[in-house]
Amino acid sequence: MTLLPLLPTVLFEKLANTLLKKDAQSPERLRRLAGKRIRLKLKELPFTTTVSVDDAGIYISTADSDDVxxxxxTxxxxxxxxxxxxxxxxxxKADQLDIDGDPMLAQQLVGLFKSLDVDWEGELANTLGDAPAHWLMTLWRKSRSHVEKRLEESKRWFKGVVTDEKQLLPTREEFNEFxxxxxxxxxxxxxxxxxxxERKS
Known part of the structure; x- marks a missing residue:
């Protein structure tokens, strides 16, 4: 099922810019990203999203194929x-992320919204309606839970590898004895x- 009928690009863009205007720090963060174009390929979405930024806000397209x-x-x-x-x-390293280009732009784009202190589901409901907002937030929570589980598994695997390697390496006492x-x-x-x-001679 495509997300476009549920989340028209124009509505999501309007919501994002409305939220940005509620934060007094947004103009400075937008200024740092002005003129930049960032493309998002999210595994949960059946389309690619391109975000363009200027001093006034962000512009979202799902049909943009120009350079970014x-x-x-991710x-x-x-x-x-x-x-x-x-x-x-x-x-x-955990195959959870691939970045082609300046990684600082990815951080700055996320920072635009992560720093906002808003009721995301409430704001989405006001713009998109209760059902789409609930569906989107459910998708977000499931995705976040899945990622956290994968990262925790990666940490346990890495810890196990380090522990095994330490067990394989000899201690100083064992090395001295050897x-x-x-x-x-x-x-x-x-x-x-x-x-x-001596015997041979």
Whole structure:
């Protein structure tokens, strides 16, 4: 099922800009992104979204195929994590994120909305209606829960690998004991070589 009949691009764009106008810090954040174009490829959506930004707000298109400054391929629930630079490498290694272009643009775009203190479902309901708003927020929560579960599994896997590697590596005491044994073995070999040489002569 396509999302376009439920979430017409023009309505979502209007909602986004209405919310941005409610935050006194939005003009500064918009100014930093003015003139930039960012493409979003979200796994949950059957279409690609292009976001263009200027000083007045954002403009959303699902039919734009022109060049962009940054292309983000990810899941809906990952988007809030992009604002923290420390998350980018972890998400990329976990195959949760692919960024082609300037990653700072991804962070700034997420920052436009993550910093807003609003009742998202209430605002969506006012603009789109109760049913579409509820459906979208349910999709968001499921996606976020799925992503958090995948990231937690990745953390457990990484921790297990590190633990196993530590168990495979010898302790300092074990290494010193091995080194002493090797020295003793070498001394025995040298002694046997001398004895064999003396008998041969």
């Amino acid at each position: 400054d940054c292309c983000i391929s 899941e809906l629930g990952v988007l809030p994590e992009l604002q923290d630079t420390a998350n980018l490498t972890r998400l990329i 080194k002493d044994n090797m020295q003793q073995l070498r001394a025995k070999v040298e002694r046997l070589q001398r004895q064999f040489g």
